[in-house]
Amino acid sequence: MSWTLRRRSLLAGSALAVAAAQQARAQSGAWPSQPIRLVVPFAPGGTTDLVARLLAAGLQERLGVSLVVENRAGAGATVGSEMVARAAPDGYTLVMSNIASHAISPAVYRGRIRYDAVTDFAHVALVVSNPTVWVANPRAGIRTLADAAARARSASGLDVATSGAGSSNHLMVVRMGQLVGRELNHIPFRGAGPAMQAVIAGQVPMMSDSLPSSVNHIRQGSVIAVAMASAQRHPAFPDVPTFREQGFDLASDSWFGLSAPAGTPPAVVERLNRETRAVLADPAIRARFAELGGTPGDMTAEGYGEFVRREVALWAPLVQASGATPD
């Protein structure tokens, strides 16, 4: 920023008045005056990536500068997040913070991760949250969680597929096993697509998935939704009961939001929060998110910061129970 200012003053040269005006504008909120980098800590093509690109297009329009989406995948989304944690807090480097990088990985990579999910970031806004849904193959004979629990307690046990080890979907399987009183047989896949294929083919009877990757298959009837792990029933699936309604105290959404490095000027964070929420309030964007099965966020910056703090506390014990460690 200071470099930009110096260059600007130099350019202004003799026209001191212009320079002064420029400086005044810069100090009182000339942000943004250059392109903003939006780091997505996942490979291109995932839900986070898609949502980030939709959001970037909206923010670009409102902020008047371009947003460049940059994919920095790896190590449970911690590589990209660490990069942003160390970036200059000038509002020109942002990250899509999410349940993996900011709640689960800090517990999995305890002691190895080089950022603190709470104190190293100025959390800006919750962008979207997706409920977890448990689906079953229609021929598996599992219509309710009671069926699933009975299968788990039987001699054969219950196989449950997920998109991968250490994901929130996996931790739900661990938690459900604790509630049922019998460990479930967790079958991890590489991504939700192959896992869903195995469920549709009948190789695995059940899957713990986040709603966006299941939504089409539920609508087409190739799998049946057994339970929704949210506090309330999902508006798009009013017939699917929640875990709590079926007697299992489990509610968890996967989520992602926008965060900046700690020390970013509060005015910039405030502006970003305002514009992000305005983009998310756009009916066209809302319709697209609804299509994906997600709920657009509407939180203040402080609210989101508090939310991240609570999530970190929530997941740490479950990660320990799951036994996922990087060693």
Next chain:
Amino acid sequence: MDLITNLGHGFAVALTFNNLLFCLIGCVIGTAIGVLPGIGPVATISLLLPITFGQPATTAIIMLAGIYYGAQYGGSTTAILLNLPGEVSSVVTTLEGYKMARKGRAGAALSIAALGSFFAGTVATILVAASGPLLTQVALSFGPADYFSLMFLGLVISAVLAQGSVIKSIGMVALGVSLGMVGTDVQTGQQRFTFGIPELSDGVGFVSIAMGMFGIAEIILNLERPEARSVMSGKVGSLMMTREEFKRAVPAVLRGTVVGSLLGILPGGGAALSSFGSYMMERKISKGRHEFGTGAIEGVAGPESANNAASQTSFIPLLTLGIPANAVMALMVGALIIQGIQPGPRMVEAQPDLFWGLIASMWVGNLMLLVINLPMIGIWVKLLAVPYRHMYPSIMIFCAIGVYSLQNNVFDVYQTVVFGIFGYLCSKLRLEAAPMLIGFVLGPMMEEHLRRAMLLSRGDPMVFIERPISAVMLGIAAVALVAMLLPNIRKGKDSALQEGG
């Protein structure tokens, strides 16, 4: 016939001016990124995704599909001319293709790659249109045990058919499998062999290995032998295939098309597996098998046809089930969902324009690629006339940019350097790089399916024998292994290979 009416409808959609234009744009971009080493279709499609938001869904998907199969076409160009495989599927093309280029047959190799791909693309397009849903059932009947046995068979065959010392090639396969183990364990999320380097948590980069072991190692070797450099620029040779070459290529193209069409529908690495599979098949049964290792045209024709057929049939699970078979397909699902379209069984009825338009555009796109690529062959081959002292720095720079652009990470460039030096040492020691790459690609997939099959069977290994598909694969693998180990049969194999030199 419904099929003909539907295809007619599809062509009516695909041949509108706008869709033709975007199909062309997609094909040109695809060819360009295929030619540039390292820059793959995944990164390109994700960058171009926002551009498609403003277009109708059909147009958007036609363009993205054009990029995808255009990259398969383009990837073979650098593989043949410069020994630089940009994609997993073009690794195999370097084996015989680059040898052909060194013999002055670069034009013929490029022509058969383009023609074979076009033929395979045409057949695969008809297959997608006629029996997509049926083939989906085949893909669904493959369980984890069957995948494991299929890949195990692949590894055994790659070791059995390797040139030169069997011990060395088994060693290279084992090294490749070990390299594939680096990274996060899928089952437990634990880090393996990463030595605390966070960049290794997602494994060693395939592109880094492929470019290092083939492209960079080749450059070091060429710099070492001044005479080799002039050989390349001296011989350009006739651009067209001879009648003899054509005759030998036809059966290879046919076999490659069958292998590719079938393996393409299996999720995860269909295109890669199919070009390896086809190469192995040609090396074993084609008439020119004794020429393998010195630039046999079958070794280009078969795998190139196979990977193009596979890239078309890999649309089947996406279009009929809504399940992406690979990363590019996952992006396609994303593009469709953003447009408010749900990929899946009902898409054929709900979106006939999109479904049949896309299928017709695949064929149109393949035709365009042929038209773009055939005249370009003369220009590409002229590249070989560029003095090597100008050529190799540019190759190195393009490689570095390409590798860097994969994840915007310098670490990947360092990896490429390491594998370049290692690849140079390997060729000094007469260790083949191809078995190592096959091990690297198949090893982790095998491990994943093995462990998943064991999880599902509660640790009972009988599952591999009880399932018919798996049992047949393991049976063939056992026969191949026994044949290799029996000394008299092996002697026969060695002498057969020696005949070819």
